[in-house]
Each structure stands twice: as structure tokens, then as C-alpha cells.
Amino acid sequence: MNANDDRYTRGLAKLQEIDGHAGEAVLDSLADIAPDFARYLIEFPFGDIYSRPGLDLKSREIAVVAALTALGNAAPQLKVHIQGALNVGVSRSEVVETIMQMAVYAGFPAALNGLAAAREVFALAEPAR
Known part of the structure; x- marks a missing residue:
């Protein structure tokens, strides 16, 4: 090997730990147009960065939710990572607080878009506990 x-x-393995089978859907969506990109997506972010010691998956997903919210133009990826955050133990209230925090640094429109993405993910998820 x-x-x-x-x-x-x-x-x-790291992608499946975070996203379960949802990550496979992203890979499948790239198979016909950019299979090499799908491989890069697995190797670099998840094989190299997410697999590093130093931050647990919960901390990493909170950081990603913050970054994608601040970008303001990555709603599909933000939704995937909000679900991933929930999967690794981030609570709904922690997701909402993370997104609200981004209003300070990225502006209210970015935070509003992030909250709309969270609402969609929460509506599709099982009821809050």
C-alpha cells in the first residue's frame, strides 16, 4: 500500500465517522465529472487534516460550521457540516451559537443564511432531545 x-x-474512515453514509453521496456526485477531485477531497481534508491530533471532531466541526457560515456562499457544504457536527456531539444550541457568533465577524447576512441552513438541517433531523 x-x-x-x-x-x-x-x-x-474519518469521513464516515463524521457523516456516515452522507459523505458517500458527495463522492458519488463527483464520480462522473471529477473522480480525482473526490479522491483529493478524501485524502487531504479528511485523511490529513481531520485525522491530526490536537482537536477532537466536535471542535473541528464547530470550526468548520463557523468558517462556512463566514464564507456566506457555501450553503450546501454548511448543511453537510451542520449535520456532521450533530453527528459528532455538537448540540443544536451550540450550532446556533456558533452561527450567531459569525454575525460579529462576517455580518448579519452571513449569519442569517447560516441560521436558515441550520433550520433546514434541524427540520430533516430527528427531534431535538
């Missing part, structure tokens, strides 16, 4: 195979295997 070469180093890239190891990165891919490690990345795919």
Missing part, C-alpha cells in the same frame, strides 16, 4: 492509499483509507 502506498502513502496515498493510506491517506485515502484514513480519510474515508
